[in-house]
Amino acid sequence: xxxxxxxxxxxxFVASRAAAYYFRSRRxxxxxxxxxxxxxxxxxxxxxxx
Amino acid sequence: xxxxxxVQISPYIRTHNSYQKxxxxxxxxxxxxxxxxxxxxxxxxxxxxxxxxAAALTSGAAWLERLLALVLWGAAIGLGTxxxxxxxxxxxxxxxxxLLIVAQNKFAETRYRHQLTKLFKRGEDQLVEGLGIDHDEAxxxxxxxxxxxxxxxxxxVGMLVxxxxxxMEQILLLQSFILRKDMDLMLEPLLTHRFxxxxxxxxxxxxxxxxxxxKEKTFRYVLVHELQILxxxxxxQILARVAGAAVRMKRYVIMYPHLLVRYASKLPKDRFLRLxxxxxxxRTRNWGEVGIEVYTVFNARYKHDPDxxxxxxxxxxxxxxxxxxx
Numbered sequence: 001x002x003x004x005x006x007x008x009x010x011x012x013f014v015a016s017r018a019a020a021y022y023f024r025s026r027r028x029x030x031x032x033x034x035x036x037x038x039x040x041x042x043x044x045x046x047x048x049x050x
Numbered sequence: 051x052x053x054x055x056x057v058q059i060s061p062y063i064r065t066h067n068s069y070q071k072x073x074x075x076x077x078x079x080x081x082x083x084x085x086x087x088x089x090x091x092x093x094x095x096x097x098x099x100x101x102x103x104a105a106a107l108t109s110g111a112a113w114l115e116r117l118l119a120l121v122l123w124g125a126a127i128g129l130g131t132x133x134x135x136x137x138x139x140x141x142x143x144x145x146x147x148x149l150l151i152v153a154q155n156k157f158a159e160t161r162y163r164h165q166l167t168k169l170f171k172r173g174e175d176q177l178v179e180g181l182g183i184d185h186d187e188a189x190x191x192x193x194x195x196x197x198x199x200x201x202x203x204x205x206x207v208g209m210l211v212x213x214x215x216x217x218m219e220q221i222l223l224l225q226s227f228i229l230r231k232d233m234d235l236m237l238e239p240l241l242t243h244r245f246x247x248x249x250x251x252x253x254x255x256x257x258x259x260x261x262x263x264x265k266e267k268t269f270r271y272v273l274v275h276e277l278q279i280l281x282x283x284x285x286x287q288i289l290a291r292v293a294g295a296a297v298r299m300k301r302y303v304i305m306y307p308h309l310l311v312r313y314a315s316k317l318p319k320d321r322f323l324r325l326x327x328x329x330x331x332x333r334t335r336n337w338g339e340v341g342i343e344v345y346t347v348f349n350a351r352y353k354h355d356p357d358x359x360x361x362x363x364x365x366x367x368x369x370x371x372x373x374x375x376x
Contacts, residue, residue, distance in 0.1 A: 002125075002129040003126045003127075003129050003131075003135040003136075003138070003139045004126075004135075004138075004139075006122050006123075006125045006126035006129060006139070007122075007126045007138070007139055007142050007143065007146075009122055010119060010122040010123060010126065010142075010143060010146050010147075011142075011146060013115075013118065013119060013122060014119065014146045014149055014150045014153075017115055017150060017153065017154075018149070018150075018153040021153055021154070021156075021157035021160070021161060022157070024157070024160060024161060024164040025157050025160035025161075025164070027164065027167075028160045028161075028163040028164040028167055029163065029167045030163070031066070031067045031163070032067070034067070034069060034163070034166065034167060034170065035067045035068055035069055037167075037170065038068070038069050038177070038210065039068070039210065039212065041170075041174050041177065041178070042177070042178060042181065042210055042211050042212075043212065043213070045174075045178040046211065046213050
């Protein structure tokens with residue numbers, strides 16, 4: 001019986017990881033957007049410091 | 051006037067994205083664009099390129115997940131009490147672990163980018179602070195007297211921190227150097243939002259040694275601040291040099307006719323000849339005011355010049371001149 005519990009946990013674990021990868025892939029910024037994001041942070045902070 | 055010094059400047063190594071130059075400290079999470087190995091914030095030899103760090107963290111997380119899956123698989127087999135359970139757990143576990151690895155590989159690129167994004171989002175403060183430390187280090191180097199190195203450091207910081215202050219610091223340093231054609235110089239990243247006489251002087255210098263760096267943004271900057279430039283001591287000469295750089299391409303002659311109309315008469319002979327050749331290359335076009343100005347200057351100065359004889363007296367401009375006047 002415990003075997004099936006462990007298998008169930010393994011199934012849930014793999015499914016949760018696959019779902020997480022899928023949703024992260026939609027949220028991950030493209031290199032261009034990441035570049036823009038960094039430049040925006042730095043410009044905003046510079047303005048705040050002034 | 052300050053004496054200009056001859057210097058050697060290392061070529062700027064360009065990257066596709068500006069964040070690719072950043073390094074992160076594995077110990078304190080501080081960012082830098084200047085450090086080699088030693089972190090400027092905590093002093094530990096723990097700097098690594100931010101992309102390598104993201105790749106290492108992504109790979110580490112993947113291995114941890116695989117290990118956890120293996121533990122669950124091992125437990126499922128180990129806790130089996132009969133052949134049926136052993137066979138079921140062995141086969142199902144194997145399929146699930148293969149599925150996990152396939153999913154990890156399929157989303158490898160986006161997992162890496164997500165990790166990179168997370169590093170920057172979590173480390174916003176360290177990023178700002180780290181680049182501030184880099185800037186301070188560059189100023190220290192300048193105060194110690196190593197101007198070329200200070201410029202190189204400011205150039206690295208300036209590609210990320212795009213403020214007028216950093217641009218001005220770079221321009222002032224560049225203005226203290228003797229600029230040469232073989233130097234890896236830049237102009238567009240240094241264009242300030244406000245008018246700066248030092249920047250204009252730098253543009254004038256570049257118009258002598260690196261005309262290829264004078265492009266659309268610079269022409270727009272010069273035209274926007276034309277009146278202020280004319281009030282400068284060498285203002286008119288600088289504008290004439292910029293106009294000379296504009297005749298490099300037909301596109302610029304078409305896009306910025308006002309610059310050429312006003313300064314065509316101030317162009318040196320070789321630049322004026324180049325302008326005439328551009329106009330001559332498209333004889334059917336109505337060159338408007340530029341055509342009128344070029345025709346006037348040509349008739350006044352170069353009509354009998356042997357270098358201009360191949361242009362056939364620029365007679366095609368006489369027609370367009372008539373159309374444009376009325």
